[in-house]
Amino acid sequence: MQQMQQQPHETATSFVNIAAYKFITFNDTAEKRPVFLEFCQQHNLRGTIILSPEGINLFLAGKRSDIDAFLTWLRADARFTDIQVKESFSEHQPFNRMLVKLKAEIITMKHPLIKPEEGRAPFVEAKTLKRWLDQGHDDNGKPVVMVDTRNAFEVDVGTFENTIDYRIEKFTEFPQVIADHKDELNDKTVVTFCTGGIRCEKAAIHMQNIGYDSVYQLEGGILKYFEEVGGAHYQGDCFVFDYRTALNPQLQETQTEQCFACRAVVTPREQLSPAYVPGKSCPHCAPELAAPASESNASAAA
Incomplete structure (x- = not known):
């Protein structure tokens, strides 16, 4: 374990x-x-x-x-x-x-009828979610499906095992995407999650409003999950919107960086590319300069 x-x-x-x-x-x-x-x-x-x-x-x-x-x-x-x-x-x-x-909203969804102040969607605490994931189902025997409400570049840094990732580019895309996939999730318990809880709170309320009958939000998001149970069932790190860029499940800063030019996440391996110039470029925005890390290392050793 x-x-x-x-x-x-x-x-x-x-x-x-x-x-x-x-x-x-x-x-x-x-x-x-x-x-x-x-x-x-x-x-x-x-x-x-x-x-x-x-x-x-x-x-x-x-x-x-x-x-x-x-x-x-x-x-x-x-x-x-x-x-x-x-x-x-x-x-x-x-x-x-x-x-x-x-701002008009503390997290932009452009669905003004969603008012978390008037009633939250059900939530699941970190320790309970870990137990559900350990056993493969919720307390009623229904399979549990994790739905990531974050943007694609955040998901790429790390997410829960076997999560559903709709590759959204901004949160305003989520309502339509989740409505389009309602039928395939109807017989499951859906747990929405995000970095700190704010996006998944709105997401879960919207899902209830359009007819999902077994949906929860992860209380406190990924950061609270890390704080309470560590990295069980989670792969990678968690992107954060500050100069630490990403935290591991021990809530420690990692070596992941964010490109100043294009804002893409740059992994430690990608930082070995000649395209990575801190403050100027990275393999995502200067692909013509990019080379596999193994090639760069071989050239340096030659």
């Missing part, structure tokens, strides 16, 4: 990285934007906060005392008292600056 590996410990020099979201009516976003920005800047925090009439979504990094101060301040607002946070640690600041953005 696969053992859960030890997560990295926080040290005196660590940066605490947090990800959190909540769907809640938030009509004073314009007034709150400068307040959020000022507080974060005063506490040396960096990252991105998205404020929307449907709620808040945030990715921040800073020292422990500053992160704790932010969460205490945020939770003093009754709308965010119970906001749940996922944590990981790094030895460097993974963000370059602090941004607070105003």
Whole structure:
């Protein structure tokens, strides 16, 4: 049986990285934007906060005392008292600056009738999902199917074993794709998942709305799954939207990079290509320069 590996410990020099979201009516976003920005800047925090009439979504990094101060301040607002946070640690600041953005949705789906605040779809916690995957079915004996709601380039970095990946390029494509495949999934228990839970929450509600009768969202997404059970039934790493690029199941930064020019994910092997010039190009955007890693190594040894 696969053992859960030890997560990295926080040290005196660590940066605490947090990800959190909540769907809640938030009509004073314009007034709150400068307040959020000022507080974060005063506490040396960096990252991105998205404020929307449907709620808040945030990715921040800073020292422990500053992160704790932010969460205490945020939770003093009754709308965010119970906001749940996922944590990981790094030895460097993974963000370059602090941004607070105003958007129509905290995750764009373009289905305004989906309102998670009015009622969530059923969710499955990480430990229960692992047990289902261990035994090959849910507690009612139905086969479990994992559906990845992330974009194709994220899936390529890592995903659950035997997952369904519809190769979407943006989340707004998901509603039509999942409707088109409804018949083939109707006799199964479907678990939607994403990085931190926000996309799969909307996805599961939409699936319920169009008639799926056994659908769940993975509570807290991949990051919470890693935190609670490690990498069981997961292959590869998890793409994250900061300068760490990807985390392994121990929530540690990997050697995966993202191309500055085309934003493609560049694996350690692809970084051996002559097409990979940090900050300029990679094998995905300069394929005429690309050569297999074995060829590059052979040339270097010649």
